[in-house]
Amino acid sequence: MARTARTDTTVLALPDICRRWLGTDAADRSRAVHKQAIAVDLRWWNTALSESGAPGDPLQIDNAQSGQVLLTRRQVFTAAADLSTSEAVWRLLWLSMAWGTGSRRRLVHRRMRTVAADPHRYVEVLAEAADCSRTDPGTAYALLYPDNRTRIPFLGPAFFTKFLYFAGAGNPAHPSLILDSRVATALHRAGWTSLRSGGRWPADTYQSYTALLARWATEQSASTSRTITSDVLERWLFDHGK
Structure with missing residues (x-):
């Protein structure tokens, strides 16, 4: 089978349907990003953290440590x-993971047990990646995915990119973004035909992805009356990658 030619993302155009959406109130960053909420069972998470011996304090959201709560991006920021x-x-790791998994908690126990076995080793690389995420997305990604292998077992790109994204604390200019199968599927439909939807993306692909959305955001900000951020585009891609 012939190998798919690598897509030149430097000339890839933003889909017209996304461009039209950006002109609506739904694309306001406060609404599209900050208020996006996921239902989280705090009792489940804190029980799992305790039973696995995972590092970190119990999760608390709006003074609650148990029960079903809505966790927004703003709260994780x-x-x-x-x-x-x-x-x-x-x-931050556990909150970003809770937000990213919702009720689909596959592999969460394995991730917790993995870091519980060597917390000092893993927290160092997470802290370094979080620091790099603010200036160099590709390097931050490579720290957690060296040689296309997960640095932290069971913590793949779809989840550690959420950590890298939230490490920006909501800064609208933060360059690191979430890349998961739904975002990748939407990008593939938009013309990035060489992009796999199933993960295992190398660091240079992630760098190309963040650069693409930064370019689209800059172009659309110049042609509209509002500032468009990369994470607003990521939210649209996520919603259209079903």
């Missing part, structure tokens, strides 16, 4: 305001 301690790094 708040957890990344200061990542100077190991406890803060673990809190």
